[in-house]
Amino acid sequence: MQRALELARQGVGLTAPNPHVGAVVLDKQGQLAGEGFHTYDGLKHAEILAMEQAGGRARGGTLYLNLEPCSHQGRTAPCADAVIKAGIATVVAAMRDPNPQVSGRGFDKLQGAGIDVVEAVLRSEARKLNDWFAKYIRTKTPFVTLKAGMTLDGKIAPPAQVSLGPTAMGAAAAGSGWITSEEARAHAQTLRHANDAIMVGVGTIVADDPLLTDRSGLSRRKPLLRVILDSQLRLPLTSRVVASAQNDVLVICSMAEERRRQELEARGVQVEQVTLAPISISAPRSKKVKQMPVRRRTGTGKPIVEESRTSGDGRPDLRQVMRRLGELEITSVLIEGGALVNWAALAADVVDKIFLYYAPKILAGSGSVPFAAGGGFHQLSEAAQVKDIALHRFGIDFAVEGYIHDPYEETNVHRAN
Ligand SMILES: NC(=O)c1ccc[n+]([C@@H]2O[C@H](COP(=O)([O-])OP(=O)(O)OC[C@H]3O[C@@H](n4cnc5c(N)ncnc54)[C@H](OP(=O)(O)O)[C@@H]3O)[C@@H](O)[C@H]2O)c1
Ligand SMILES: [Zn+2]
Numbered sequence: 001m002q003r004a005l006e007l008a009r010q011g012v013g014l015t016a017p018n019p020h021v022g023a024v025v026l027d028k029q030g031q032l033a034g035e036g037f038h039t040y041d042g043l044k045h046a047e048i049l050a051m052e053q054a055g056g057r058a059r060g061g062t063l064y065l066n067l068e069p070c071s072h073q074g075r076t077a078p079c080a081d082a083v084i085k086a087g088i089a090t091v092v093a094a095m096r097d098p099n100p101q102v103s104g105r106g107f108d109k110l111q112g113a114g115i116d117v118v119e120a121v122l123r124s125e126a127r128k129l130n131d132w133f134a135k136y137i138r139t140k141t142p143f144v145t146l147k148a149g150m151t152l153d154g155k156i157a158p159p160a161q162v163s164l165g166p167t168a169m170g171a172a173a174a175g176s177g178w179i180t181s182e183e184a185r186a187h188a189q190t191l192r193h194a195n196d197a198i199m200v201g202v203g204t205i206v207a208d209d210p211l212l213t214d215r216s217g218l219s220r221r222k223p224l225l226r227v228i229l230d231s232q233l234r235l236p237l238t239s240r241v242v243a244s245a246q247n248d249v250l251v252i253c254s255m256a257e258e259r260r261r262q263e264l265e266a267r268g269v270q271v272e273q274v275t276l277a278p279i280s281i282s283a284p285r286s287k288k289v290k291q292m293p294v295r296r297r298t299g300t301g302k303p304i305v306e307e308s309r310t311s312g313d314g315r316p317d318l319r320q321v322m323r324r325l326g327e328l329e330i331t332s333v334l335i336e337g338g339a340l341v342n343w344a345a346l347a348a349d350v351v352d353k354i355f356l357y358y359a360p361k362i363l364a365g366s367g368s369v370p371f372a373a374g375g376g377f378h379q380l381s382e383a384a385q386v387k388d389i390a391l392h393r394f395g396i397d398f399a400v401e402g403y404i405h406d407p408y409e410e411t412n413v414h415r416a417n
Pocket of ligand 2: 080
């Protein structure tokens with residue numbers, strides 16, 4: 001099963017919107033007979049590739065795979081039928097397919113044909129590998145990871161270099177260097193590789209002028225979609241993102257000035273307009289805003305406010321943004337900040353997972369940029385709760401990975417709808 005998972009991981013960047021699946025066939029004598037992993041363009045599912053390699057040796061053998069074999073007709077015929085036909089005696093699978101079209105039916109089919117089925121071997125590793133698939137297949141909205149690199153005291157950047165003036169795009173990055181180590185930043189590239197899209201606010205573009213590309217060096221089926229939240233299209237035409245756009249930059253605005261839109265589109269940038277966000281839940285009340293009763297819930301299911309308001313700040317609603325990205329078959333999104341976007345994502349409760357890198361540095365001061373700005377949660381009981389924590393070391397840095405929402409939980413399906 002470890003080998004099956006290792007094979008499945010080779011599909012990262014190559015399988016979405018399909019899951020990462022690896023398969024190993026052992027013959028009757030327990031000798032390796034075949035292996036394979038799925039890629040979207042390769043069409044064939046992992047178990048088919050492994051059984052083809054095994055040929056006649058599959059008969060009476062054991063098939064190991066990290067996901068239940070499919071039972072439905074998709075782009076290919078049901079794998080469960082092929083497993084039966086190949087004469088496999090035992091199927092060892094790490095987890096059920098979260099796809100509601102399968103979800104146990106593959107196992108039922110195998111057992112109905114007299115095949116021994118062993119479930120839940122290395123289940124938690126397998127579930128983690130396809131967490132994004134579980135979210136997307138059940139909600140049609142992307143799995144969202146919030147990533148940031150920060151100091152021990154939670155600062156993502158030193159104070160803005162105001163003396164350089166507003167035209168000094170990228171001055172913040174040029175003036176301050178990197179917070180985290182090379183090892184941590186190299187790992188962050190693998191997160192980009194594993195995601196369909198990356199998202200920042202226009203504030204980050206103006207401050208750092210980042211490229212936002214996948215520089216992991218690993219191959220991917222579709223280019224990483226670079227999504228920029230920019231209400232009024234103030235994205236500088238001279239930014240590196242615009243200069244390098246090849247239909248892989250999507251700017252999400254809430255009010256598009258026609259000429260500005262055309263200027264961006266002429267440079268290969270896509271522009272989409274999305275409806276306005278309700279005000280962040282803990283932001284101070286303003287006289288201008290309209291009251292709208294809405295019940296919102298935290299990840300724990302507790303109501304957090306009794307009413308919500310149209311913000312009047314005119315920014316796109318992140319829940320709408322995620323729905324739209326889902327329609328574009330974006331299965332996973334990596335949010336790489338900016339303090340305002342980080343808060344907006346937490347406030348809108350769209351974050352499924354966090355991956356926070358910490359460098360052993362302390363910036364201090366009220367002028368430096370916090371991980372998440374905005375109103376913040378006002379009660380500890382409202383705070384975003386992170387579960388299933390994993391700690392990682394990258395050189396002198398460390399990272400905390402954890403889930404705000406379990407993509408396999410039933411309630412998560414209702415949350416996104
Ligand atoms: N260390 C790290 O990991 C890291 C990563 C990224 C950035 N940073 C740092 O973060 C700083 C930039 O922070 P920032 O807060 O200015 O940048 P940001 O969060 O990337 O961008 C904020 C801007 O995005 C626009 N926006 C559009 N839709 C929004 C929405 N729904 N919610 C919130 N904002 C929305 C807003 O401008 P409009 O109102 O004009 O739309 C807003 O001012 C820089 O110093 C940068 O170096 C650090
Ligand atoms: Zn299949």
